[in-house]
Amino acid sequence: MKINTLETHDRLLEFKKQSDLIAKGCQDCINNRPKSFENHPFYIFAHKRTIELDEKERSYQKDFHRSLLDPGYVRKYKRIEDVPSARIIWQPRLTKPKAEENSMLFKAYPPGDTLRVIWIIPDRELFSSSVKNKMLENKTVQESIYNFKFHKDKLEAKEDDDLPDHIINKIYEGINQQESDPYLDLFNSNEFKLKI
DSSP states (O other): OOOOHHHHHHHHHHHHHHHHHHHHHHHHHHHTSOGGGTTSOEEEEEEEEEOOHHHHHHHHHHHHHHHHHOTTOOOSOSSGGGSOSEEEEEEEESSOOOOOSSEEEEEEETTTTEEEEEEEEOOGGGGGGGSTTSTTOOHHHHHHHHHHHHOHHHHHSOOTTSOOHHHHHHHHHHHHHHHHOTHHHHHHSHHHHHHO
16 A cells, blocks of 8 residues: 555644643633632633534634625635634533543643643544554553443543532532623722722
8 A cells, every 4th residue: 555645744733733722722721711720629611612604604604794894804705615614622621521522631730831632533534543552652552442431430520629519519510600690890990999
């Protein structure tokens, strides 16, 4: 079998680019986490979601309109086919989610930027591409796939340094109150205090 070295090299570059995107996604979650997460270990859950046709059309139109209004703007999408068909959603959370294909889970340990990989599970069609002696061989992915297939309960188990459920519930209640009360930010701002 003949191997196209240019195609193989392109795949390797794309794989390396993905690892840079993962690092950026994790760092963005650490930088933008809720304030109540600052003193507690928390999870970063990344999962792939399909972009529906109506959403693709909106992205294409928004890109087109921006190019008309801003002469310095360079269009991202020349055709609607250029709009991505999926995106990765990054979510900081205090509890472990269910393990699923097309997902990654990390654990962050504030106040620093220490990060631990819990799982990286690709699409089921890609399970065989990370095995030994393949170009995308990756021990973490191999272990994640094995545990996903045979020890899913181990992947999803609560960890010793997780907060107790009653504290997690209080933190989430506090976040919900802040989000549901539009006057809370105004009340806490210096501008409001100066007016009193």
